[in-house]
Amino acid sequence: MIEVKVEKRLKDFKLKVSFSSRAPITAFFAPSGSGKSLTLQTIAGLIKPDKGRVEVNGKPFFDSERGIDLPPQKRKVGYLFQDYALFPHMTVFENVAYGARSRDKVYELLKTLKIEKLKDKYPSQISGGQKQRVALARALATEPEILLLDEPFSALDRSLKEELYGEIREVQEKFKVPVVLVTHDHEELFELAGWIVILEEGRSVQEGRPQELFFNPSSLKTAKLLGHRSFIEATVVEVGKSSLVKLPSGKLLRCRKGEFRPGDRVFVSILPNSLSLSLTDEVNRVKMVVRRVKKGMEIDKIFALFEGKEVELHLPSSLSPNFLFQEGRESTFYLSVEHLPLIRR
């Protein structure tokens, strides 16, 4: 349980972030330089906001109105820096023991995180993934109220990442500690987070459950950030179980339901995975000219011309080669209504 509403003015940057999450794992999602780390630092007490409130598990860490500002030492926040910031002059054991309650706790954590064998090594003698486990153990040793992870996987390779996703989830469940992590990786976001906060240029622009957020981005910018690729301008004609919109050519398209009224100007986001194989009620039938096909290991990417714009559609490679998707050919595509969200213009 974490509630944050802070403002901080810096030399050439303004931070204005507010969110509230009950999810076990909350993710800050944003491009670099949008104030993610800064927000973590205000939660940890390393930076003092100009005004606002920070509350974790019902405990006020900071409240400008009530004059509360706990020093970092009293907040019990486990902070993992991007490159782990292990103490280079201490062994793994000494690192973990640094803030620990007891030696038993240290041994327990070394065991849980499978780093017992490394206990007498120095940080410079272990790998990136091992460093992360040590940093995690060191943070957990203080029995923190919350774990803050600043881009914890950015320096690791893919297979290691997946292993560590599982570990973070395990740690979260075992120690019942809420986790806030910063990322700009989609995979991380949808794999781990139960709640997502989107930051843009120092401001929190949207928050919500991953599914909700993904299908209802509040702006084009957010949509792009979340991985939407192709957008077509349209006007809402009719709303109901789904939304009917009019495309520039005058054609009608059935799209995902949203909080819109007839006449609203919108973008239709053609999600890459909107391709459907069969024609049912939930599907639009449209004609597009295939421009390029990019074959991949798992998916083929098809770039086709639709309403004068190039849209990107993904298809499992197992369905190719498919004569329908030959370059230069006009083909019929079935687009799933649920995968055509609308974004306000």
Added chain:
Amino acid sequence: MSLSPEVLFSIKLSLKVSLLATLLIFLTGLPLAYLLAYREFKLKNFLDALITLPLVFPPVVTGYILLLIFGKKGLLGELLFKLFGFTVVFNWKGALLASFVAAFPIFVKGARASLEAVDRRLIEVSYTLGKGRIETFFRITFPLAKQGITASLILSFARALGEFGATLMVAGNIPMRTNTIPLEIYSAISEGDFGKANLLTALTALFSVAVIYAVNRLSGGRKV
């Protein structure tokens, strides 16, 4: 070429003066270096410039200014003399003062740079792990900056040992009273006693080589 009483005296006095100056520099310079490295306060730049002055002034000028301040008619000197009968002029305490002032900036600048080189995030991690400023300093900051601080301390000791110009102005060149090694060498040469000058020069050279070796070893990367 035997060790005359003057030579022995100068060696003893030099060691006493420079060791004591180095100790005082360490005790007062380290807190100052910490403040300059980590805290923001008014007049920080002014303080920094003030400390640097002896590094850029000709030592004789530094000595003259010290005389203006601590001389028996000086701003502070007069008060000290009237109240406590204490003076630094023409005695070994003058040599100590001159060495202290001349070597102080070398230590403070080096120690500050060593402290600033410690990864700020390590200090912040220590805070989030529940440790206060003092414990963090002794367990994280100081151990990580130790080599640089020690190297700076050795350099400032060498500077204190070699102090000549300011010492000459404040303590004077009095045999068996204020003659440190550099002053003794100066006197020996003025008197044409090259044997004595050579002996003391050789001693100084030997010591300098030892200092360079020690500093290089300490600043040559972390062992871990």
